[in-house]
Amino acid sequence: GDSVTQTEGQVTVSESKSLIINCTYSATSIGYPNLFWYVRYPGEGLQLLLKVITAGQKGSSRGFEATYNKEATSFHLQKASVQESDSAVYYCALSGAMLSGSFNKLTFGAGTRLAVCP
Amino acid sequence: EAAVTQSPRNKVAVTGGKVTLSCNQTNNHNNMYWYRQDTGHGLRLIHYSYGAGSTEKGDIPDGYKASRPSQENFSLILELATPSQTSVYFCASGDLDRGSYEQYFGPGTRLTVL
Numbered sequence: 001g002d003s004v005t006q007t008e009g010q011v012t013v014s015e016s017k018s019l020i021i022n023c024t025y026s027a028t029s030i031g032y033p034n035l036f037w038y039v040r041y042p043g044e045g046l047q048l049l050l051k052v053i054t055a056g057q058k059g060s061s062r063g064f065e066a067t068y069n070k071e072a073t074s075f076h077l078q079k080a081s082v083q084e085s086d087s088a089v090y091y092c093a094l095s096g097a098m099l100s101g102s103f104n105k106l107t108f109g110a111g112t113r114l115a116v117c118p
Numbered sequence: 119e120a121a122v123t124q125s126p127r128n129k130v131a132v133t134g135g136k137v138t139l140s141c142n143q144t145n146n147h148n149n150m151y152w153y154r155q156d157t158g159h160g161l162r163l164i165h166y167s168y169g170a171g172s173t174e175k176g177d178i179p180d181g182y183k184a185s186r187p188s189q190e191n192f193s194l195i196l197e198l199a200t201p202s203q204t205s206v207y208f209c210a211s212g213d214l215d216r217g218s219y220e221q222y223f224g225p226g227t228r229l230t231v232l
Contacts, residue, residue: 004160006160007157026173034219034220035226036220038223044225045208045223045224045225045226046161046208046223046226047223048220048222051220074182089217091160091161095221096219097172104210105163105166106161106163106210106219106221108153108160109160110158110159110160111160117128
């Protein structure tokens with residue numbers, strides 16, 4: 001089946017330092033995966049941070065960026081300089097049209113909790 | 119603005135009791151989803167729906183039922199709640215839109231089963 005792996009359960013970074021959150025995926029039942037990063041701020045629901053639907057493309061939002069690397073099956077999230085307000089849980093996810101013709105489904109990674117220290 | 123709302127936002131239930139979680143969307147999406155989120159597991163799909171009158175099992179449907187009486191509303195029902203169902207539940211809606219299969223999430227319902 002499809003799966004998303006986030007290797008870090010928690011990451012702690014000092015303010016103004018750079019960040020990378022790793023995400024790799026396996027898509028065996030989806031022909032052309034769409035890749036997403038969702039974020040959940042404390043006390044709030046999930047919201048889309050960025051998405052990329054075409055391999056080789058880069059998505060960016062709020063200073064974060066991620067590149068859809070089909071060869072490496074990766075979609076790492078990066079930011080050059082984090083702020084305390086970036087503290088949240090980040091989820092990598094994939095979706096797309098099922099090869100079987102059935103509905104589109106989001107498959108999530110386990111999430112990475114980012115703590116930014118002042 | 120398109121939105122997904124959930125009620126209640128917090129719920130405490132007793133073991134063996136019946137719990138109904140409600141979801142409403144104004145996105146006019148055909149597909150709706152119920153997920154639960156537990157630490158270390160990300161979000162896992164419980165039930166989904168293609169449209170009014172349809173419900174389908176997701177990856178972890180045991181102990182849950184779903185109901186889609188209209189395009190806008192999708193409920194998750196725990197007939198006999200158990201402590202293992204203590205979790206945060208998210209509803210979402212989504213369709214293929216300009217080549218993307220994005221889903222839009224509600225704020226979540228925190229359920230505690232004692």
